[in-house]
Amino acid sequence: MACNGSACQSGCYRDGYEAATPGDGAAATAPDNGNGNATTNGLCVKCKVNEVFSDGGGGAGDDGRFCAECFRSNLFGKFRHAITSNAMIAPTDNVLVAFSGGPASRVALQFVHDMQYKAQKNFDASRDRSLPVFGVGVAFIDESAASAPSSDKVMDMAIKDIKSIVLELAPPTKELHIFSIERLYLGDSNDQRNKLKEVLDAVTDPTGKEDLLGHLRMLVLQKIASENGYTRVVLGSCTSRISCHVISATVKGRGYSLPADIQYVDARWEVPLVLPLRDCLAQELNMLCRLDGLKTIGLPYETCHTINSLISTFVALLQEENPSRESTIVRTAGKLNPFAFNRIPEIKDINVPLATRRRQKRSNIKLNGSISSESFCPMCYCPIMPTELGILKAQEVSSDSFDASCCSSCRFQILPQDPTRMEDFYSNLPPLLVARATRRNPPDPSSLREHIQDYLLLDSENEE
Amino acid sequence: MDTGEKLRRGGGRLCCICNDRRAALKRPKTLQQICRECFYAVFEEEIHQVIIKNQLFKPGERIAIGASGGKDSTVLAYVLSELNKRYSYGLDLFLLSIDEGITGYRDDSLETVKRNELQYGLPLKIISYKDLYGWTMDEIVKMIGLKNNCTFCGVFRRQALDRGAALLKVDKVATGHNADDIAETVLLNILRGDIARLSRCTSITTGEDGPIPRCKPFKYTYEKEIVMYAYFKKLDYFSTECIYSPNAYRGFAREFIKDLERIRPRAILDIIKSGEDFRISTSTKMPEQGTCERCGYISSQKWCKACVLLEGLNRGMPKLGIGRTRGMSSDQMKNPKPTGAAKNIESKQCGSLDF
Numbered sequence: 001m002a003c004n005g006s007a008c009q010s011g012c013y014r015d016g017y018e019a020a021t022p023g024d025g026a027a028a029t030a031p032d033n034g035n036g037n038a039t040t041n042g043l044c045v046k047c048k049v050n051e052v053f054s055d056g057g058g059g060a061g062d063d064g065r066f067c068a069e070c071f072r073s074n075l076f077g078k079f080r081h082a083i084t085s086n087a088m089i090a091p092t093d094n095v096l097v098a099f100s101g102g103p104a105s106r107v108a109l110q111f112v113h114d115m116q117y118k119a120q121k122n123f124d125a126s127r128d129r130s131l132p133v134f135g136v137g138v139a140f141i142d143e144s145a146a147s148a149p150s151s152d153k154v155m156d157m158a159i160k161d162i163k164s165i166v167l168e169l170a171p172p173t174k175e176l177h178i179f180s181i182e183r184l185y186l187g188d189s190n191d192q193r194n195k196l197k198e199v200l201d202a203v204t205d206p207t208g209k210e211d212l213l214g215h216l217r218m219l220v221l222q223k224i225a226s227e228n229g230y231t232r233v234v235l236g237s238c239t240s241r242i243s244c245h246v247i248s249a250t251v252k253g254r255g256y257s258l259p260a261d262i263q264y265v266d267a268r269w270e271v272p273l274v275l276p277l278r279d280c281l282a283q284e285l286n287m288l289c290r291l292d293g294l295k296t297i298g299l300p301y302e303t304c305h306t307i308n309s310l311i312s313t314f315v316a317l318l319q320e321e322n323p324s325r326e327s328t329i330v331r332t333a334g335k336l337n338p339f340a341f342n343r344i345p346e347i348k349d350i351n352v353p354l355a356t357r358r359r360q361k362r363s364n365i366k367l368n369g370s371i372s373s374e375s376f377c378p379m380c381y382c383p384i385m386p387t388e389l390g391i392l393k394a395q396e397v398s399s400d401s402f403d404a405s406c407c408s409s410c411r412f413q414i415l416p417q418d419p420t421r422m423e424d425f426y427s428n429l430p431p432l433l434v435a436r437a438t439r440r441n442p443p444d445p446s447s448l449r450e451h452i453q454d455y456l457l458l459d460s461e462n463e464e
Numbered sequence: 465m466d467t468g469e470k471l472r473r474g475g476g477r478l479c480c481i482c483n484d485r486r487a488a489l490k491r492p493k494t495l496q497q498i499c500r501e502c503f504y505a506v507f508e509e510e511i512h513q514v515i516i517k518n519q520l521f522k523p524g525e526r527i528a529i530g531a532s533g534g535k536d537s538t539v540l541a542y543v544l545s546e547l548n549k550r551y552s553y554g555l556d557l558f559l560l561s562i563d564e565g566i567t568g569y570r571d572d573s574l575e576t577v578k579r580n581e582l583q584y585g586l587p588l589k590i591i592s593y594k595d596l597y598g599w600t601m602d603e604i605v606k607m608i609g610l611k612n613n614c615t616f617c618g619v620f621r622r623q624a625l626d627r628g629a630a631l632l633k634v635d636k637v638a639t640g641h642n643a644d645d646i647a648e649t650v651l652l653n654i655l656r657g658d659i660a661r662l663s664r665c666t667s668i669t670t671g672e673d674g675p676i677p678r679c680k681p682f683k684y685t686y687e688k689e690i691v692m693y694a695y696f697k698k699l700d701y702f703s704t705e706c707i708y709s710p711n712a713y714r715g716f717a718r719e720f721i722k723d724l725e726r727i728r729p730r731a732i733l734d735i736i737k738s739g740e741d742f743r744i745s746t747s748t749k750m751p752e753q754g755t756c757e758r759c760g761y762i763s764s765q766k767w768c769k770a771c772v773l774l775e776g777l778n779r780g781m782p783k784l785g786i787g788r789t790r791g792m793s794s795d796q797m798k799n800p801k802p803t804g805a806a807k808n809i810e811s812k813q814c815g816s817l818d819f
Contacts, residue, residue, distance in 0.1 A: 250734075307728060314723075332662065336744060
């Protein structure tokens with residue numbers, strides 16, 4: 001119970017200790033004893049040799065306690081731990097890094113590159129060359145068509161910068177895919193732009209518009225990935241970003257589907273998404289960019305007054321008041337039950353080395369046996385609560401209609417409130433999104449099979 | 465910003481519900497422009513529906529209304545007694561007030577409750593900290609100062625309400641927690657990482673396994689609408705802040721919810737919906753419930769929290785049971801940092817929703 005004994009060394013009564021290490025966040029796993037002195041002496045709490053580097057900011061996350069070297073390795077360690085403990089990247093994978101130009105995705109790109117570089121060195125040095133090196137590509141989405149007309153020059157400059165960033169990374173070379181968001185539509189570029197504009201203009205709620213753009217962005221990533229043979233999409237979503245998402249999903253009434261979006265792995269898409277920076281704070285990523293001179297690109301997209309922007313201000317304020325707040329938010333939401341698709345699907349391919357398959361099987365999250373066949377909102381692709389689906393079916397005459405199958409949040413903030421405008425809106429949606437909607441989420445046979453595996457006598461269905 | 469414009473526009477507009485009378489107000493929940501009569505009707509009807517759908521009361525039950533004299537509980541007492549008559553719920557309603565012993569605050573608000581007793585014809589029972597614990601809040605604050613005083617008050621009130629309810633022999637206690645309060649609690653539990661409370665805080669009835677369950681008929685009722693109802697009905701309520709926690713309503717989370725409501729009124733309901741829909745394993749551990757060896761009140765520890773605090777007061781060691789003692793984590797969480805920080809994330813340290 002309470003540590004009232006004088007022998008207790010847990011330090012919970014030592015107020016001074018806490019004041020001395022304001023950065024001691026919940027996520028930090030620094031040694032508990034004896035670092036009070038090291039910090040006051042300005043020495044790194046880890047190596048206790050080098051001096052703590054200071055950047056003015058201080059106090060946030062793990063900086064302000066580490067020397068530059070330990071800070072870097074600690075951050076990379078969190079990234080690598082996320083990758084290995086969730087079987088995110090196998091040697092046979094082809095990985096697409098979603099790069100926005102911001103610090104988080106810049107670090108994601110750098111870290112993925114570092115990992116690939118190391119794997120390549122190991123490959124070159126090994127005798128049997130049994131483990132191949134995973135491939136890396138980079139995707140950048142040009143969203144200028146979706147925002148107010150800004151000068152093409154800015155975007156040209158940005159694209160030039162991005163090209164140089166990707167080029168400057170040491171070999172193995174990485175392919176860069178630059179994709180304009182309007183290319184989700186068919187036709188010539190003018191048609192594409194107009195259609196995108198029309199669909200966005202039809203959304204009157206600014207938050208809804210922002211979110212719709214986010215869904216389209218995800219579609220683009222999937223399109224690039226599946227057309228170019230990628231097997232993973234790496235997102236740069238960091239703790240800070242995810243904590244904002246937790247609050248915003250809660251505020252939008254998406255409590256049920258929330259856990260789907262915030263796990264390390266999201267395999268509800270054809271090409272699974274992985275979030276290796278889930279445990280890194282935005283401050284830390286910014287810091288690393290400054291420390292290592294990683295070039296980032298700020299694009300002049302307009303920011304409007306939306307629920308999302310209100311939430312980022314709120315979370316930033318909370319984080320300032322308590323440097324471990326963002327981690328706490330993500331940890332709370334992490335305790336909600338994830339979905340069956342929040343893990344990497346098991347590799348069935350016998351060409352993949354057995355060791356790889358075994359490792360993947362071991363590290364994948366275990367589900368508590370519940371078999372789930374989720375229905376997804378065709379707009380945002382979030383799982384829909386079974387009871388809500390029942391209500392929908394009871395209300396609508398034709399449950400096949402697009403709006404009836406959307407989640408309540410999308411119906412409120414994205415779909416037109418006037419039913420007569422629905423058809424227009426629907427016809428302007430990108431064909432890829434519509435195609436998803438008409439496909440009636442069939443249950444995944446392999447996941448079904450997994451559950452009855454023990455009772456099957458023959459190895460494959462073909463043998464029957 | 466646009467009061468002039470509103471006057472001009474609203475001047476001739478008809479109520480969008482009855483299409484007959486002139487619209488007198490913009491309903492905070494839906495932004496519909498409606499007349500006063502229709503507002504009363506939808507306000508009361510929504511609460512009636514909540515009561516029916518959730519089967520909050522059974523015919524013949526004795527119900528205590530936790531009455532502080534503030535807007536929420538005053539409107540609750542008024543509306544419940546109206547609905548009880550109108551729809552023949554068959555309830556015996558009582559007012560139950562706690563006298564914390566705060567001069568210049570509670571004594572005045574209790575006067576309001578006493579007037580309500582006459583106005584609504586509901587019998588009133590007042591339970592005082594002095595009788596129950598031998599201490600008034602005034603005396604406690606004199607001893608411990610203005611830090612942690614809300615912890616004492618909150619713990620003592622929770623028990624006092626239960627003891628009062630037992631004295632009245634009621635089957636249930638109805639409290640005036642509104643939708644804003646519940647939305648705030650959902651957010652706070654996320655911010656604090658309290659998954660166990662997160663799973664419970666949206667239930668409309670709590671403590672069903674305990675001696676006296678509590679329910680929140682205003683779970684979906686907006687604070688603004690409660691104020692509006694009290695204002696138009698000219699209900700007699702008391703609106704002074706507690707003198708020992710004057711800024712209790714200016715927490716980060718509360719302000720955030722008000723900002724959200726300005727952009728999207730529906731957000732408050734959406735937060736509650738999220739809270740209800742969260743996928744939380746039912747296996748989330750709850751502290752095992754036992755009884756306090758000293759007073760017999762429900763407690764997960766050897767002694768209940770009130771007894772620990774009281775023991776500290778009586779022995780002149782008021783810090784006992786407060787602060788960073790791991791075993792007391794649940795209440796420690798409620799007052800995360802009793803520092804001199806200007807603002808807290810939480811608005812109401814007192815009157816927490818968890819019973």
